Amino acid sequence: MQNFHITLADTSSTSVSQCFVSTDGVYNARARVLGGGSCINAGFYTRASSSYVKRAGWDEKLVNESYPWVEKQIVHRPKLALWQKAVRDALLDVGVSPFNGFTYDHKYGTKVGGTIFEGNGRRHTAAELLASANPDNLDVLIHANVEKVTFDTRGKKPKAVGVIFKDENGRKHQVFLSKKRGSEIFVSSGAIGSPQLLLLSGIGPKKDLQKMNISVVVDNKFVGKGMQDNPLNTIFIPTKNHVEQSLIQTVGITKKGVYIEASSGFGQTNDSIQCHHGLASAEIGQLSTIPPKQRTKNAIQDFKDRKQDIPFEAFKGGFILEKLATPMSKGELKLINTNPKDNPAVTFNYFSHPYDLQRCVEGIRIIESLVKSAHFTNDIGCDEETTEKLLNMSVKANINLIPKQINDTVSLEQFCKDTVITIWHYHGGCHVGKVVGHDYRVLGVHRLRVLDGSTFKESPGTNPQATVMMMGRYMGLKITRERLGRRGATNV
Known part of the structure; x- marks a missing residue:
């Protein structure tokens, strides 16, 4: 847990976190490791709402x-940190109620959710779920990079027949599906990788594929479309004293369409301040007044240089986060070349829909009320004089600790736009009904399915990892029972 932020900030070629920057200018990350996002995320575990399950059919x-x-194997009840308790109590103070206690369920109000971290900080991941598989029926190639799905196009409808991939030494291989009835290829490469792979395999908008000299297997204008990311805006609350490290444990599920979460203590080692908060860090401009489109390497380096004059107290404390629940703004994904290792061009169009901006402002106002509540100031030990002193320092240093600028003329709407970052909950690109059917079979071809967040039209719950993992188990059971009959698969 202690290295969570460092992993996400690592942009080296060997990092398990693959950095990409959307065309919006927002830094983001993809997981390139067995277990996917569960290996690099903040660990919070909470289910989708019952209404979401119904909408998904x-x-x-x-x-x-x-x-x-899933929960019996890798999920735990967290030991609540002081920062999390303070945010929990403050949420109730400002009316984000009732208190639903510790629960995996998605309910309006304030709750404590699960975590994939043990009490000692050890992470559990989706890769551990493979231990429940029959090893005689499973081969895992951890250094294979899939380049495309291959098809037999001689029939009335193209049929997936195999996959081309490269091994760790760069050697190319082609593997073929068994001729047994029911054999299928399942794509689970995430909201970026799955639409990218379909495009590389010839499934997508005809004009776009032809520009890349990719043979068209199925002309589908919806592949890569409807990309969304839940915008995140954070407020850093400075404190006089050391704050215990904590990732997401408490969440406020509001009726205003925003979720309030918290993290604390990153960048602190006892009394030594390293001033590093990963992708939410002032060091890379995400907490600074550098708007997304201006977050160039030179601008970030310039901010790092100026940061030396910021009092170290400005980096003691924790974050309160607000995430939009269901953004209306939509974008798209397009190939920039035919190299599957390269990131495609991804656009999310943050706050292009006015309703999203309105809800962001509502979320910031909730946080402003929260940090002034009696429970928060008492639990954290913040006094108004110290907070005001640090905030004035932040104005001089030109960083956004809270929505306050030198002349107080910048609106909350502008604050939302200037400080937007990601919470890594992007989704879309292979929507049900447009790219895949309700059985997740790719439309227009045989023997190919997509099973991951690229099929989601909205991010489930406050954090999607629980539902992504559940979906794998759910579809495995559903497909097996369909093949063998319910009675024969009861104990699967």
């Missing part, structure tokens, strides 16, 4: 069998 009984299967 899932079998509610089977969903409720699938979540516990």
Whole structure:
């Protein structure tokens, strides 16, 4: 847990976190490791709402069998940190109620959710779920990079027949599906990787594919479309004293369409301040007044140089985060070349829809009320005089600790735009009904399915990892039971 922010900030070629910058100028990350995002995320575990399950058209009984299967293996109840307790109590003070206690369920109000971290900080990941598989039926190639899915196009409808991939030494291989009835290829490369792979394989908008000299297998204008990311804006609350490290444990699920979460203590080692908060760091401009489009390497370096004059107290404390629940703003994904290792061009169009901006402002106002509540100031030990002193320092240093500028003329709307970052919950690109059917089979071809967040039209719950993992178990059971009959697969 202690190295969470460092992993995400690592942009080296060997990092398990692959950095990409959207065309919006916002720094983001993809996981390139067995276990996916569960290996690099903040660990918070919470289910989707029952209404989400209904909208997805899932079998509610089977969903409720699938979540516990995941939870019994890798999910824990967190030991609540002081910062999390203070935010919990403050949320209740400002009316984000009722208090729902510790629960995986998605309910309006304030709650404590699960975590994939043990009490000692050890992370559990989706890769551990493979231990439940039959090893005789499973081969895992951890250094294979898939380049494309291959098809037999001789029939009325193209049929997926295999996959081309490169191994760790750069040697190219082609593997073929078994001729057994029911054999299929499942793509689970995430919201960036799955639409990218379909495009590289010839499934997508005809004009775009032809520009890349990719043979068209299926002309589908919806591949890569409808990309969304839940915009995140954070407020850093400075404190006089050391704050215990904590990732997301408490969440406020509001009726205003925003979620309030918290983290604390990153960048601190006892009394030594390293001033590093990963992707939410002042060092890379995400907390500074550098708007997304201006977050160039030179601008970030200039900010790092100026940061030396910022009092170290300005980096003691914690974050309160607000995430938009269901953004209306939409974007797209397009190939920039045919190299599967390269990031495609991804646009999210943050706050292009006015309703998103309105809800962001509502979220910031909730946080402003929260930090002034009696529980928060008492639990954290913040006094108004010290906070005001540090905030004035932040104005002189030109960093956004809270929405306050030199002349107080910048609106909350502008604050939202200037300080937007990601919470890594991007989704879309292979929507159900447009790219895949309700059985997640790719439309227009045989023997190919997509199973991951690229099929989501909205991010489930406050944090999607629980539902992404549940979905794998759910579809595995559903497909097996369809093939063998319910009676034969009861104990799967």
